[in-house]
Each structure stands twice: as C-alpha cells, then as structure tokens.
Amino acid sequence: MPVTRAQIIRRGLLCACPNCGSRGLLASWFRLKPACGGCGMDLAKSDGFYTGTTSIGYVASILVVLIPACVLVAKKVLSVPVGIALGIGGSFLFVVGLYPAMLCWMVMAYHVALPGDLPANRDPS
Ligand SMILES: [Zn+2]
Numbered sequence: 853m854p855v856t857r858a859q860i861i862r863r864g865l866l867c868a869c870p871n872c873g874s875r876g877l878l879a880s881w882f883r884l885k886p887a888c889g890g891c892g893m894d895l896a897k898s899d900g901f902y903t904g905t906t907s908i909g910y911v912a913s914i915l916v917v918l919i920p921a922c923v924l925v926a927k928k929v930l931s932v933p934v935g936i937a938l939g940i941g942g943s944f945l946f947v948v949g950l951y952p953a954m955l956c957w958m959v960m961a962y963h964v965a966l967p968g969d970l971p972a973n974r975d976p977s
Contacts, residue, residue, distance in 0.1 A: 853973040857964050864960020867953065869893060871970045877959065878952050884959070893971050895959065904961075905954040909947035912954075917942040 860870045868875050874890025886896045918939050925935035967973055 853967055855967065855970050855972045857967055860960060860963050860967060860970075864956055864964070867956035870960060870963040871972050877956060881948075881952055882955075884955055891971065904958045905951065906947075908954050908958070909950065912950070913943040913946045917946050 855871065859873075863870050863873050866875070867877060869877060869888040869890055871893040872888060872891035874888060876889055877884055877895060879885045884895045887894050921930070921935045921939040921942065924930040924938075925932055930938065963970055968975075
C-alpha cells in the first residue's frame with residue numbers, strides 16, 4: 853500500500869490528512885471539514901466520528917480528571933465541594949480542550965483499522 857499504517861498514525865497525531873498529509877482538517881473547534889483541502893478525501897462519510905469522539909472524551913476525563921479528583925478527596929487533600937467542582941469543571945475543560953485532537957485521532961483510528969479505505973490505497977482496478 854502506498855500509505856502505510858505508520859504514516860497514517862504520524863499524520864493523525866499531527867492532525868493531518870491520513871491520505872495526503874496536508875494540514876487543516878478542522879472546520880472549527882468542534883467540526884471536521886467535509887473534505888480534505890489537499891486531496892479532496894471525504895471526511896464526513898463515516899457516521900459515528902462525533903459519538904466516538906465523545907466516548908473517548910468521557911473515558912479520558914474519567915481517567916485523567918475524575919479518578920485523581922476522587923483520590924485527592926479521599927486523601928483529604930481537597931474538600932468534597934472542591935473535589936466536585938474540580939471533577940465537573942475539569943472534565944468539561946478537558947473534553948472541550950482536547951476535542952479537535954480527538955476528532956483527528958478518530959479519523960486516524962478509522963484509517964489505521966481500514967487503511968485500504970484511503971483513496972491513495974484503493975486498488976485502481
Ligand atoms: Zn488529503
């Protein structure tokens with residue numbers, strides 16, 4: 853295949869198109885462009901990108917924000933109201949802050965799983 857899984861991962865981590873490597877896949881903080889500006893690859897074709905991004909965000913915020921906040925409350929480093937505020941506010945900021953990266957990583961994960969689905973890797977016959 854012309855585009856390898858390693859290239860797809862490298863491009864995905866940098867939020868670049870998995871097909872051609874051009875940057876700028878985001879239309880806004882919360883949305884992908886409908887297609888890549890470099891090669892025209894359809895970015896909107898896969899339903900579930902947004903729900904997948906939200907699911908990754910929930911799990912990541914549990915691991916990175918909520919569990920540490922609970923541990924700090926259990927060890928009496930934080931009071932319960934401060935722990936609750938940190939959990940709610942921290943989770944919100946964490947998910948919103950990482951949302952663009954998670955969108956790009958969903959595109960990457962899809963094409964790492966199905967590299968033959970990239971236009972550059974399709975069989976011309
Ligand atoms: Zn492209």
